[in-house]
Amino acid sequence: MTVKELAEKCNFKTAALPDGSREIDGCYIGDLLSWVMGRAEADCVWITIMSNLNIIAVASLADVACIVLSESVTVEDSIVKLAEEKGVNVLLSDKKTYETAVDVYKTI
């Protein structure tokens, strides 16, 4: 399953999709960035409600396949631009984190 396919199947909007053909393996949920940085596994889908600049760096360090911002969280244009520059996929979900995770679970 690629990030682009996940976005289509789960009805996630795409904020940034510089690497839509990236393959997904697993999922991690967390909002405390330092915690996520050490625990999210490479190639996973990372669901969070945090939307500041630092998430792009954490996603890049942990090498996740994509970030999914749940709970209708929005993201600033400057962060979208940075995500594209750094090759980080950012998707948007208007569902709650739990429901977003269930959708991801059923899809991947």
Next chain:
Amino acid sequence: MKELSLNILDIAMNSVKANAGTITVSLAETPESFEIRIADDGCGMKRDFLETVTDPFSTTRTTRKVGMGIPFLKLAAEQTGGSFSIESKHESEYPDSHGTVTRAVFNKNSIDFTPLGDIVSTVTTLIQGSPGIRWIFKHSMPKGEVSLDTAELKEILGDVPLDNTEVILWIKGYLEEAYSEIL
């Protein structure tokens, strides 16, 4: 980070890496606010680098392209409605007064305020890890102050190194006792 003491450890390690001779960790607490100030006399940062340190994609590390200590502390302070600042003088421009001061102010009443955590372990870990540095630690609270200056310890200890296990245990006990008196 789950505890501010881990943020403090991270920032103080930047001072160690900057070859500081003296590092001062000051915590100032009122019923409403919590301030962390870490000052060193290390090599400092050049102006163009200083402007990029809060950017998570800049770092002094070569093993990865981003360094997160400063961005995390800034985020932790700002998410409580507090503030963050960093000032630095590079040794090339200020040969006699170089160094860096990092300051973060937290609103303690914010629900997103991270607890300080095990500061005694942080302080002892820093001293044990870099016993050659003069460490000054101060924590002022409404009821009193905890303070430690390794230069004073060295005067008493003479040739006994600061990273001696018994010295470290003594420092730990001293700090714990000082805290128990003002908490």
